[in-house]
Amino acid sequence: MAVASLVLSLLVCLAPVGLVLGIVALVRIPRNGKRGKGLAVAGTAVGASVVALSVLLVAVGGARFSTWTVDGPREAAAGTLFGLREGDCFTPGSGLPTKGDPRLKDLSAEVVECEKPHQGEVYGSFQLEDGGFPGTESVAASAYLGCAPLLHDFALDSAALPQVQLFFYHPDATGWTLGNRTVLCWVGPPAGLLEKSLRQDAGDWDEGQLAYLTALRPASEARASQPGEGPEKNLAGATDWAGRMAEGEAESARLLLREADGLPAGARGPAGAFADRLDVLSAKMREASKARTEEEFRERMVSSGEGDGAGEEGRMRGAVGLPLPGGGDMAG
Numbered sequence: 001m002a003v004a005s006l007v008l009s010l011l012v013c014l015a016p017v018g019l020v021l022g023i024v025a026l027v028r029i030p031r032n033g034k035r036g037k038g039l040a041v042a043g044t045a046v047g048a049s050v051v052a053l054s055v056l057l058v059a060v061g062g063a064r065f066s067t068w069t070v071d072g073p074r075e076a077a078a079g080t081l082f083g084l085r086e087g088d089c090f091t092p093g094s095g096l097p098t099k100g101d102p103r104l105k106d107l108s109a110e111v112v113e114c115e116k117p118h119q120g121e122v123y124g125s126f127q128l129e130d131g132g133f134p135g136t137e138s139v140a141a142s143a144y145l146g147c148a149p150l151l152h153d154f155a156l157d158s159a160a161l162p163q164v165q166l167f168f169y170h171p172d173a174t175g176w177t178l179g180n181r182t183v184l185c186w187v188g189p190p191a192g193l194l195e196k197s198l199r200q201d202a203g204d205w206d207e208g209q210l211a212y213l214t215a216l217r218p219a220s221e222a223r224a225s226q227p228g229e230g231p232e233k234n235l236a237g238a239t240d241w242a243g244r245m246a247e248g249e250a251e252s253a254r255l256l257l258r259e260a261d262g263l264p265a266g267a268r269g270p271a272g273a274f275a276d277r278l279d280v281l282s283a284k285m286r287e288a289s290k291a292r293t294e295e296e297f298r299e300r301m302v303s304s305g306e307g308d309g310a311g312e313e314g315r316m317r318g319a320v321g322l323p324l325p326g327g328g329d330m331a332g
Contacts (some may be wrong), residue, residue, distance in 0.1 A: 001025040003036070019026075081109045081169060084184060086154075088122045089114040089197060096167070096188060114197035120188035121168065121198055122151030128183060133176040139183075141227065141237065143168045147185035148224040154201045154211045157314075158220050159325045164198070165190045166224065208320045211262035212271070215255035219278065222248030231294045238297055243289035246282045253278035267319035274312040281309055 026041035029037050031135065084090060093108030111117050125144045128139065145170050155161055164187050171180040187198060202210060222244040232240035253275040263271055284300065314324055 001028070001036075006036055034042035037191075050177065052132050055103065079109055079111055079182075080107050082107070084109060084111070084122050086122050086124055087114075087117040089120070089192075089194070090122070091119040096165075096190075115195075115255055117193040118149065118177070118196060119193055120186045122184060122186045123154035123199075124185045126150065126178060126185075128171070128181040130181065133173050139170050139279065143170050143183045144225050144227055148221045151187070151224055152217050152221055155198055156202065156217065157200055157205075159226065159317075160195075160323065161187075161198055162198075163189060188260075206266060206321070207262055208264045212256070212267070212320045212322070215258075216252050218248040218255070219245070219252035220248075223321075231291075231297045235291070235294055235297065237293055239289045242285045242291075242297070242301070249278040249282040249285065253282065255303075264320060267316065270312065270316045270319045274309065274316045277309040277312045309317055 025036060025082065029035075063155070081092065088111050090109045090111045093106035093110070114121065124147065128142055128146075132144075133139075147166060151166065153157060167186050167188060169186075171182065205213065220239075225244055226241050227234055227237040229237060249261045256275040258273045288297055288300040291300055317324055
């Protein structure tokens, strides 16, 4: 077993196996009195070194992050994706991920001041639950769900953001084995660069505006959690998202009516109309969540009545003095 440890540790793809065999050999040799301790020590050391080096060099399906909440200021400097933390504005060395080739081949990241051109901004992170590696698709699904509420802690009025796309880095199987559970959430434009931070300050809104934005948050979070694949590839993900939309829109409708006292007098009528439209959309989404085929899902998602609520939302924003969205939208 000690010999096998050393041999396998020299092979990059089998180094983890060699590491395990070396550890097992070191445990057994003192008990059975057999030779091979030196080989086992060498196999364990080489295996650990190769695994550690592979973590840095292999093109991964999502970067693996260590703890990134660092106290104190930090000068803008070139670094790696591992060092990013909330509020960092950066440009990844590998550019923006693509659906056709999402694997990272460059782990570098240049952190810059947010007033300078940059490609992305970190808005939060969270830890996945411990246990066996659930698979890349499951991790990605959890990342979508976990990143959505963090965006609204960072920018509550998501409708006022420019056209942006949501991204995240997550651990792959190798990183999971090494104990990483961190998902890093960031946002960037689908093309071009950002010229300033996207973070919003709640102090910039008055009482009525904050009441409206808080009420709309459940629906906005559900919208942001839309999976990247459509029903033709992931019907279960699409129907789950429709269920979240149904619950989020119903909750936002309830909150709009409950928060009516905090709204300006002229906004109460638009609030009621918007709440009614959200209830209608919630019912439509609830039906879509029960679809059993792609065709059935798409049929139930077809807009009905006066549309998707954009008109009611525009009148509501105008009533509380918020600017209308400038054509921007969020893409998953």
